[in-house]
Amino acid sequence: MTTFTIAANSRRRNRSSFFTNCQHPQFEPCTRRNHPVMCGRSIVLSEGTRMTTSRVDPLIGTRLGERMTLIQEIGRGGMGTVYRARHEILERDFAVKILRSDMRRDPVVVERFKREARAASRLEHPNVVFISDFDQLPDRRFYIVMEFISGKSLRDLLNTEGPMAVNRVCQILTQIADALDYAHEQGVIHRDLKSENIILTNSRGREVAKILDFGLAKLVSDAVDMQSITNQGQIFGTPETMAPEQITGGPIDNRVDIYAMGVLTYELLVGKPPFSGHMLQVLMAHKKQAPPKPSADRKDVPPELDDLVLKCMAKEPSGRYSRASELVTVYQNILQQSAVVANRKTSPPMAPLRQGVSSVRMEAALDEKGVLELRLHESVLEVAEHLRDRNLGSARITQVLATILEQEEKLVDLRNQKHLLQTQLDSIEVSGRERAARLRHAIISLTLETKGKMESGEAPAKLAEDVRYQIVELERRLSEVITDQERSEKELEKQLARLVQELQSIEHEIRKNQDALFELIQSARGSIGNSSTLRNAFGQIDELRQKMARFPS
Known part of the structure; x- marks a missing residue:
């Protein structure tokens, strides 16, 4: 998806990126997703980015604020150019986005930039790329210093992997919706939320989504407005994600981000936006055409996600969710229902979980195969206990069963220790982020206050x-x-x-002992006589093994 301004009165079809014209043959609207420079695709902080230009950038080596140096150009987009920079005191890399030169001309734009950038810099959420500084270069161009994140954008992942699993979509979008709700509470609207400016990274084995460019869309649109360009019939946004009121130039509130969440939900599930094609076709579709249901393209999409997409993408803002937190509730309910359904679908009757064992194997996500494995393990233990109590089969059954039960108790204890360590890690991360945020805000406030006094001549050199x-x-x-x-x-x-x-070592030993126990109870199968309890228990094992055979080993 491409961010650009649209000239409503232009006869020639024109697709541009904040006035950076994209001129493909025949001037057809650009639909190429892998065209970062001309189309303004956000490639900030995305792995695998390759700059094809060989020119020498005069800004490389530039020092910002006496403590940071631009060391590498890493991407270009409609809002400007992105550099990797090294902070000498913090000894860390940051991303520096230098915005378009046409934003520096009007003094009112300068004040708006400071106000909006300061508001965006106050956003401290684990799923928002934080802003640590902002100012102007000697030539008056604005720059913003941001957290440097290594990862891939959702758009890049869709290009390489295709549509995502329903549960993964809900897990990712739960994070995004929570971040949006937080930002909206702070009075900050994104305005240009799309798969290109959401980066997926990894933290301690967990996928973490990070939103880029919070507040930058408003900075650029304000600059466009202050230069009276909107009066010539131009508007700001990304056509594939634009809410109808953005297209018509109507009042904007947080519900434009809600609309974009509907587009994003559809895109992650189907692999493409709900509306695509020529620019004007896309814009008219957003204004007039009912959005498609993602289930029309894939049958495993639950009706709740169909309803969410349709409600998010209502033409009138009043028809949408009023808060992003409502989306969090929907995504989380789907995840919970998925686990319950998987459990119910694979649970044979009369085989309740044994007390104490459920916590051993339930930590992993309850997909269908995992539940089947758990139920099979439970049924084998149940049969082994019956054989032990009735002195049937080999004496080794008693020995192996006791070993497994002892190992499982140790496994429960280790899992509890793991949970405690993870909780401590989360606590350190949260407290560290809060302390760092307070210091960053103090630095920004002190810098702005002093800079204002210096410019007005109120502050002496001392x-x-x-x-x-x-x-x-x-x-x-x-x-x-x-x-x-x-x-x-x-x-x-x-x-x-x-x-x-x-943990892995013990789990491996348990699996070996489970296999041994299964062979022992199979050998004892002929000695169970007419016991209906054991026959039913063996029948459950056979049924579960048949279901397990459907999955690749």
Whole structure:
């Protein structure tokens, strides 16, 4: 999807990226997704980005704020150029987005930039790429310093992997919707939410979604508006995700992001946006055409997601969800229902979970194969206990059964320790993020306040020098906070890695003993006589094994 302005009165079809014209043959609307420079595709912080230009960038080596140096161009888009920068005090890399030069001309735009950038910099959420600084270059171009994230955009993943599994979609979008709800509570609207500016990264084995460019869409649209370009019939946005009120230039509120969430839900499930084609066709579809249901393209989509897409993409804002938190509830309910359905579909009658064992194997996601394995394990233990109590079969049954039960008790204890370590890691991450955020905000506030006084002539040179010293000290404290957090996390992660290794070893031993126990009870099958209890129990084992045969080994 491409972000651009649209000239309503233009006769020639034109697809551009914030005035960066994309001129394919015959001037047809650009539908190429792998065209980052001309079409403004957001490639910020995305793995695998390759810059094809060989020109020497004069900004490489530029120092920002006396403590940060631009070291590499990593992407270009409709909003500007993105660089990798090294902070000398923090000894960390950041992403620096230098915005378009046409945003620097109007003094009112400058004030709006500061206000909106400051609002965006206050967003501190685990699923939002944070802004740590913003200012202007000597030539007055705006720049914004952001968290550097290594990962792939959702669009890149769709291009390489295709549509995502329903549960994965719900897990990712739960994070995005929660971040949106938080931002909306802070009065910040994204306005250009799309798969290109959501990065998926990994944290301790968990997929984490991060939203890019919060607040930047409004900065650019305000700059466009202040230059009176909108009066010539131009509007701002990404056609594939634009709400009808954005197309018509109507009042904007948080429900434009809700609309984009409907588009994003459909896109992750189907692999493409609900409306595609020529630019004007897409825009008219958003205004006039009912959105398609994702279940029309894939049958495993639950009706709740169909309903969510249709409600999010209602033509009138009043017909949509009023808050992103409502989407969180829908996604989470689907995940919970998925686990319950999998359990119900695979559970044979009269085979309740034995007390104490459920916590051993239920930590993993309850997909159908996992539930079948759990039920088969339970049924084998049940038969072994019956044979032991009736002195049937080999004496080894009693020995192996006792070993498995002992190992499972140890497994429960280790899983509890793992949960405790993960909780401690989460707590360190949250507290570290909050402490770092307070210091970053103090640095930004102090910088802006002093810069304003310097520009107005209110601040003497001595004060400016004192403030620079204070900012350096705050940055040193920030570096210490980050370093301490990383040190604590690494120590806990080492403990967690050792624990996981021990868990895997015990799980391997349990599986070996389970196989041995199964062979022992199969050998004793001929000695059960007319016992209906044992016949039923063996019947359950046979039924479960038949179901398991459907899955690849």
